[in-house]
Amino acid sequence: MEDFNDTLLSFQNVSVTTGGNPRLKDITFDIKKGEHWGLLGLNGSGKTTLLKVIAGYVWASKGHLVSWQGTYGKIDIQKLRQQIGWVSDSLDDRYRTKQTSTALEVVLSGLFASIGLYKTFKTEDIKKAEYWLDFFGIYHLRNTPYLHLSQGEKTRSLLARAWIAEPPLLLLDEPCSGLDVKGREEFLSSLEHLLHLDNAPALLYVTHHLEEMPNSIQNVLLLKNGEILTKGSKYDTLTNEYVQRVFDVDARIVWEQARPWLVISST
Structure with a gap:
């Protein structure tokens, strides 16, 4: 095996x-x-x-x-x-229905793999959530309703949610x-x-x-x-060959600091 x-x-x-x-x-x-x-x-x-x-x-x-x-x-x-940690548009959509959930509550819910909080959490859970909010640069938004965050802030809060259970x-x-x-x-x-x-x-x-x-x-x-x-x-x-085949475009790859960039050929 x-x-x-x-x-x-x-x-x-x-x-x-x-x-x-x-x-x-x-x-x-x-x-x-x-x-x-x-x-x-x-x-x-x-x-x-x-x-x-x-x-x-x-x-x-x-x-x-x-x-x-x-x-x-x-x-x-x-x-x-x-x-398994997961970040997706569908997760963002589901949290849009939670009118009062704060960034902190969104991150805490990752401990239970739930949308919203339905279980009792401990003081150390809050500290852990705050730690990861700080790690991802949005600690100052911990009490801000999720719906009031920018799209980038929402995405980082969802990343913290996905990672809180490590x-x-x-x-x-x-x-x-x-x-x-x-x-x-x-x-x-x-x-x-x-x-x-x-x-x-x-x-x-x-x-x-x-x-x-x-x-x-x-x-x-x-x-x-x-x-x-x-x-x-x-x-x-x-x-170039594989990218042209997978995306059905006439293009080439340019590498910049280990990141690939797709350049479409002019017609």
Whole structure:
């Protein structure tokens, strides 16, 4: 049997079909402890579906997914979810319905993997939440209602929420969506600080904008029509050829301080 001492997740020929439509096809790859992956592809390529499979909201139609807790279908999926940090637009949307939740309360809810607070928390929980708010540069907003935060401040508060329980795996689904350049760079700076901690999580970072990937991304998986086009080191996968194929554009890659930038060829 495969040694999972260093492997958090192992996709083994995973396919997903919903409503008769194939969403993922024969996905095979591993995420090891502390690895930072970028997951890139056009809208509809299967990126979010892959994340939902990891979180147990969508189940594989074929193949197997094995986590550090065991094989999906045989483990307590709710317990697993509590050990996965997630930042996404859908999470932001759900918090928009919580009219009075403050930034501090949003972060605290990450201890319980809930939307809103429904369990008793301790003084040390508050101190921990405040520590991470400070770490991500928004401590001064701790008592501000979430709805009154800027989009960049909301995203950083959701990042603090995702990390407060210090999970081994962090899933970021288009985290820079809706951010202006300043907000994007502030968020990426906060994320880089997190990824340089001694106990930094493994990261799966979903985007279709290459320049939004943090420098610390080591590996990239390119998805096209639900299939893996290529995977491996970012310098081996983010070539002109592969990027043109995955995004269906005539373009080239320019590297600047370990971040790739897509330059569209003029017609």
